[in-house]
Each structure stands twice: as structure tokens, then as C-alpha cells.
Amino acid sequence: MKVFIDAQRCQGHGRCFSLAPSVFGFDELGNGHVLGDGVVEGESLALARLAEANCPEHAISIGES
């Protein structure tokens, strides 16, 4: 599976990189972004799903890689 952040929706709440620092990073404004190629499985998929379920802006999505 692959995780995405919609940069237009992200407002920098910081929930994703706090809950799943191995999957998400942040830029100099504090907005989140996906680390690496965004392919997630097992533990990292579970973390990505946790982040998705906590993003107040619904900016995170997980789809087929």
C-alpha cells in the first residue's frame, strides 16, 4: 500500500509525524509530508492508518501502491 498527503489540505496540525515519525516528516513550516516512496506495509501501514484516522483535515489517504 502507499500513503499520500494532500498538500492542499494539510494545515500543519502535526498529528501524522507525531504519531508515525517513521512514515511522515515535516517541512520548515511544520507541514507534514510522506517520507521516502510512501510504500507502507505491516507496522508502517498500521502507523499510517493511525495517522490517517487522526488528521483533522482529512489530508492523508492510503491506496494501492
Add this chain to the structure above:
Amino acid sequence: MTIKPPVSDFATDWDHTDPQWVNDPYPIWEDLRTRCPVAHTDRYGGAWFPATHAGVSAVANDTEHFTSRTVVLGNGRPMEDALPAPIGVAPPITSDPPFHQIARRLILPAFAPGPINALEPMIRQLCNDLLDRVVGRGVINGGSDYAQFIPPAVIKRMLGFPEADEDLFREFVHIVLEGIDLPVEERIEQFAPIEEYFRIQIEDHQAHPRNDLTTFLLNAEILGEKLSIEHVFGTMVLILVAGIDTTWSALGASLWHLAKNPDDLARLVNEPDLMPFAIEEFLRFYAPVTMARLVKEDMEYLGCPMKQDDWILLGFPAANRDPEVFERADEFIIDRRENRHLAFGLGIHRCAGSNLARLELRVAIEEFIRRYPRFTLADPAQVTWAQGQVRGPRSLPLRVA
């Protein structure tokens, strides 16, 4: 003090300074959610209150129909001699697009996780110094001995203000946020010492630049031009006001909850891995901050006949209790895994200081429960709550031994 008539019906005559709302707003909001769900009042020159998550989200995300020109509901409307829209008196919180994004990008790097996380040792030290001051006492005040000191000390350092002025800051915050019932002329008079204080700080930083946010703002440029002094002043006021009693309130409410719920306190003490989830649940359940918007033009919205310059009170704390969005919304669940709460707002005005607020909240709770793994309310009747758009306990006597 103005004596106001008591509220007859919160659906048609609400007032967020009514004692019933101040002391326990949650049953009122629950009632409004089922009955309205957008409540109205003629008070304050006309104002609306969406009580649902859907209503709050719609308004928060709609900068076309609503302006942030002012975000603190009061008897007057923003003064004409203030910075014109879309800048507003305290950019970026009072700014609308497109200027908003420019003013916000300017300050966001200072509040991004990197620089904020670097403050953790300082905040931890500060918390311990405060706890050392009351060591040996059986009852300490979680508000006036502890929570109220932490945010001002941090903000003071960030802005580069003198050591001794924290009491003044709290007074300023009180004036800005709690003086809303005063007539407009008196309110302007009240603001004079705040302006004078900031003028002195700005002049001091102009003469002696240093590595802090005030100097940063004085040197900052937008499109090759330095910010106007009004912009610098407004952003400094914003950082001071927004950075102080918000976090103080969230921390106070969290300690209040732990004092009343020994099971949650024991779990937090014994299971430190719960902390990230507990913090978010404190923020959801006791979200301190409510914002305001003004209606730009007459329109029908959420089924309501809104008029230009009507207020909208954006009840993020009410949205956080909406059962349409949160399972068991009226229960505090310390390990709640899914928590899309709106304590820091939604959309382009997401609280710029949220990383700092979370850090202060976490460290202050960690240090408090490390020192006092068991504490209770010393006297529930003595707990007092702030009125206005930032809600939290001001006096919070806790029995710690």
C-alpha cells in the same frame, strides 16, 4: 460592570458569558445540537452559534463568506482606523486571504517542530522550578501556583521581553479576552497601557537587536518591504495573547480532570506510552479555545438568515463533543485512538502555536504527575472558570499530600 438580563433560552438568546455557560457549557451545547443546531442571539449586535461539528467545520473552512477581521466577539465591531482588511489588527489571525498566507508563512517557521522541540529542556526546568517553590505544601493551586506561570515564561523568552513582566502579560490577556462586556470607549482606554508596553519593547529591540521573535519581526520583509510597525505590533500582541491563557487553560483543565478521576491518573502514571493519546483527549474534551468570525454579506447560510457583520462564534469545544463525529463523544477516554478533534481549529487558521502548546501541556503534566502521582481536588467549590472565548480553571486547589 454592566448588568445583563439572564438568558431566557440559549437557542434564541445565548450569551457565552452567562454563568451557566461559563460553569458548564456542555449540557447547553448538547441541547442546542438536537434543537437548532445553529443558535442565535440579538446580544453583541447579533450573533450565531453553530453547535455541531458540521456547522463549525463549514464556517471555519469558508473564508469567502466569513472574515477573520476580528476573532474576539464583543459589543463593537473592529475599529475603522485599524489595519484594513485583509490584514486586521493582529495578523495573521485577523487576516483573510490572500494576505493571510503571507503573514502566516512569516511566523510558522518559528513555531515549527524543530525550534519548538528545542525548548523542551527549558520548559521542563521551568516546571520543576515552579514545583520546587511549593514543595512541602499539602494543597497547591494547579492554576495560580503552576499552570498560569508556564506559558507566559515561554512566550516572554520567545519575544525577548523583560524577566519581571509576566504578571503584566496575564493582565493584558485578561483585558483582551475577558473585557468584552465593556462599552467600546472603555475598551479602547483599556488597551492604552498594552500599546504603550509594546511600543517600549519595540523601541528597545530597534535600539538593541537580538535573537528573538521581536527582532525577527522588525527585520522581516514582505515583497522586499519591511513590515509596518502596526503589523509587527499586531503579531506580537497575537503571540502574547494567543500563547498564554490558551495553554494555561488546557493544562488547568487536564489537571482538574486527573484530580477528579484517580483511575485515569493512575493509568497515566503507570503507562507513560498513553501520554500522546491522553494529551489529544484532554485537548478534545476540554478544548479551551472558541474563535469568532464576522459575516461578510447578508446571506442564507446553514439555513439561517445571516446579516452582514453578524458574529459567528466558532465553538471548537462544542464540535469536539458532537456524537456524529466522535464515538462516545461525552466520555473522556484516555486511550482514544482515533481523535480528529478541532481544539486547534480547522483550515487556514489552524493554531500556529499548536506544537508549542502540545509540548508545554505534555511536559507540564509529566512533571506534575512525576512529583505527585496521586492528587485530588482540595475543594471543588473553590474551582473557578474563566469566562469568554478561552475556557479553563483559574483557581484549582489540589490536595497533593
